[in-house]
Structures are given as structure tokens and as C-alpha cells.
Amino acid sequence: MRLSAASLTWRAGGRAIVEDVSLEVRSGEFLALVGPNGSGKTTLIAMLAGLKRPHGGTVSLGDTPLSEMTRRAIARVLALVEQQAETGERLTARQAVELGRTPHRGALAPWSGRDEAIVREALDAVDMAPLAERIWHSLSGGERQRLHIARALAQEPRILILDEPTNHLDVEHQLGLLALVRRRGGTVLAALHDLNHAAMFADRVAVMQAGRLVALGTPAEVLTATLIASVFKVRASIETGSDRRPFIRYALPSLVAAGNPL
């Protein structure tokens, strides 16, 4: 399913956090959203997920504007993994994942065998089944993050939106998680910090800078030394692997900080 944004704008304190961004997440693609801190990625994601109502522009799911859909109808199609959502409740790992079934259940519908199977599958997918009965607060940051992903998977979304999902994860689980999301198929929009992750896994990369979308295309088209220098203020050289995907090798940052842009 297609998720599209038309000239989205969000302001806070008289300043535009996101300004006039139009973007289409195509059905079945993995679109990576990259940009420096404060470039508006999280705000853009919140609008695309229907959590923030844009001050200007519209978001559409297929051909229907999000503003015309109920929260529940949106949640059946689209799942969001936020950065570092925490709880004060004494939940078990499994209970945290079971929450993902919420949009698919009526107020009085009992827990079904299908719900159970989907939750088990989601726990398996993120390698957390052995820890399913552990209390949330006894788990590490990485384990909690994997459970957030599992909850989103249990939502059975056609579109998965992830806001920096690999924070807190070790290298094995960073790569494992992105590979899982990619392997699972469906439409994925992920804000990523690591440009090499975007290069390895994404079909297309969108680049945000100061609230605006400044580039959109395949990793090889977008992740160039020139763009990385101008957006991220880092000097880098790009190598191309046998899979034709770019690999970014960063230079020491002091060279740019010294006022010598390339």
C-alpha cells in the first residue's frame, strides 16, 4: 500500500520544523529517511503515521487522506515504532507484544488462537521468545527495542514506520533487524542514523535538511560525497560494492571543522 505526503508543513514556536515536504513511499519499497539531528525526521514521521496533524498539506494512505480515517483503521494498516517508548507498568515481554493486537480486537472479543500464533511468531522473529515471560524492566535497552519491533509486527501492518530502530542495538541485532524488516516485505519507511545501513538495505533514500527534503533516489544516486559533505558536514569517500550499493568511508571530521569543506 502506498503512503504519500503532499506539501507537509509543521511549525513550532514560529519556526518551521518541517516545510513543504512532498514524498511518496511506494508500495513494497524500503525507503530510508536520513538527515542530521534536528532536520525534522521525527516530526515528518509523526505526521506520516497520523500522530501529528500537519499545519499544512495532507497525508494519504492509498487514495484516502489520513484525516478521514479513524485511528483504528489507520492502525490496522500502519504500525509505528517510536524512539525509546518506556513504561512504568510491570508488563512482561509477551504482554508488551500482545498490545500489537489491539487494533484488530473489539472491546469484548476474546483473545483468539490466531492472536496467540501471531504474537508467538513476532517474538520468534526478533529472537525474543526465550525471554517472553521476563518483566519489561529487567530487559536491556536492545531487548526492549526488539520487543517494540515485535509489537509492530504483531499489528500485521502493510506499512511499517520505524524511527531510528537500531538505536541501542548491538551490531548483530542492528543488521538482523534491518534484514528482518527487509525480508518480511511490505512497505517500510525507516529513519536511520547510519548512512551505511541506508545504503545496504534501502531501495530509496530520502534526505532531510533543516526541515526540507533535499534529495530522494536510490542509494547510489543520493549518497554521494558532495551531498554528504553539504548535508552532514562530513568528508567521505564512496566505494561501490559488488552488489552496486555504495559504501561510505568517512574521513576525520576535523578536516571539515577546520573550515576546509572538501
Added chain:
Amino acid sequence: MSRSGAQPARAAGLVAGALALLLAALIFGAAVGETRIPFDTVARTIANRLWAAGYAVDPIDAGIVWSYRLSRAVVASACGAALAVSGAVLQSLLRNPLADPYLLGISAGASSGAVAVAILGLGGGLLSLPLGALAGALLAFGLVSGLAVLAGRGPAAIILAGIAGSQLFNALTSFVVTKSATADEARSIMFWLLGNLSGVRWPDAGLAVPVALAGLAACVLHARALDAFAFGTASAAALGIPVRRVRAVLIGATALMTAVMVSIVGSIGFVGLVIPHAARLVVGVRHGALLPASALIGAVFMIAADVLSRVLIPGQVLPIGVMTALVGAPAFALILIHRPVVGGISAR
């Protein structure tokens, strides 16, 4: 995520057990007092009244059981249930383990309303003290929620607005009491503020019980939505919960329940704060089980506190608010110390 519904037989058994426990507590509450009345006399009196069973019972005993103690125990249970459920809902909704039903300025507003009627004579004798209290409670809640909306959304806004509203109305109450009240009036207001079941009769039960049941039903219908608030409002919204509507409905339901209870018995502290934490230890965090469990434990706890308040000092009835705090605070301390793992109560 309430899976307890998956086993209807087990759920029915639990409900039957809960009702039996509640009934036992009511009979206990009606039997114990300055004059102890045998349990079978209590049971016969109830049977006579409910389905004209025609047992021979001493009419004085029957009068004490039916007109004084049982109505009182019924109101106590409704109050305990309503306050405990309100506390559980607000703690989850506002994601604050310290939230209690009085957080919304309700108790402070009720006391202002009560003194306005009792001391200033507002309403020209047409308003009774409970009606004044109810009006004050609803007015305070209206102001607090209005302020919270103006201050921005989110749990912090309503907590801060509640503090501001409570301080304002408490100051108004103190102002009126110190300026206008006689020593006797001040004492009786003080007694009322600490919670008092003495004057409670069946008409009060006729108000308290339906309000408690309706409030409990409204909250239980939103149990899954409350579960979804575990990771915050954004997460709840992402799980398909219409956050603003659910929050308005639930805060409105708890405010109405609390305002009615405060207007009948005064502000009884600690029940709404402590009982939900105790219930979580027993049944866990799923609201489908937590809310009914809070209601049951709150009801039984309040009946027990009322019995204690009547028998602890012979010939004198202690304010029930004193009892709930005297019993509740140490119990809360024990819960804090013995919590197996760091959890909801700790400030993370």
C-alpha cells in the same frame, strides 16, 4: 491484551467468588458494631427485606441492621469501589503512580462547596451540604480541566492544573472557615472533610451504587484502551486508540464518580492511591482484570475501615478518612518495600 476472557468458566467462577466475598463483607459490616448482632440475624433480616422470607427477628436488631449498618456498609462498598477504580484509571491514563481521584481538584472543590452551603448559607437553605459539595466538586473539576486544556495536552498539564485548582479551593475553604465559622461549625466541617459515614442511609445508597456500577462499567469497557496507554499516548494512538476521546470519557467518568462519592461521605483519602497498587500485585497490570479487582478490594477495604472506625474506640466513631490513612499508609509502605522488582511505583 486481557486474555482472561479466553476462559469463560474461570471468569464466571472468579466473578461468583468476588460477589460472595463482597456479600460476606457486607454481612460482616452489618453484624459488627457497638452491639454485636449474630450473623444469622443479619442474614434473616436481609432475607425478610429482600423477599419477605418471614423469619422471626427482634425488630430493634432488624432496624439496626437494615436502616443503619447495612445501608452504611453498602455506601462504604460503593465508595471504596468507585475511588479505587478511579485511582487505577487515572494512574494508567496519566502514567503517574501517584495519581489519585482527588488529583483533579475534586475533593478541594467539594469542601469549598460544602462550606459555602453550611457556613455562608449559599442557596438559601435549598441546597443541602452534599448538593453543595457536588456542585463545588464539579465546578472545581470544570476549572481544572479547562486550565489543563489551555495549558496544553498531555498528562503533566492536568496534574499541574489539578495542583493549582486544589490549592485555590483549599485556600477558599480555609478562608471561609477562619473568617466566618463558629468553633462548632469549623469542627463539624473538619469532621465532614475527613470522611464520615454516620448520617448515611438508603437514599444515599440509591445514588452511590448506580453511580459506582455505571462508572465501573464505563471504565471496564475501555480496559483495552487503558492497556494500550502502557507506553504513552503516542504509542496508544499508534495502536489505534482515539486518545483524546478515550481520555475525555475516562477522566469525566472518574471525576463524576469521585464527585458523587465525596458529596455523600466527604473526602476519604488513600483508597484511590493505594488499592490500585495492591490490586496490581494480585492480578497484574491488565485492566480487564485490574479494574474489577480494584473495585472489589476497594469495597471490602472500605467496609473493613468503617467497621474499625466504629469499634476501635468504644462510644466514639473515628472519621473513616483517619482509618483509611492509618491502615493504608503502613500497607502502602509494605508494598513499596516488598515489591519484587523495580516497577510502576519507582521514579524511573
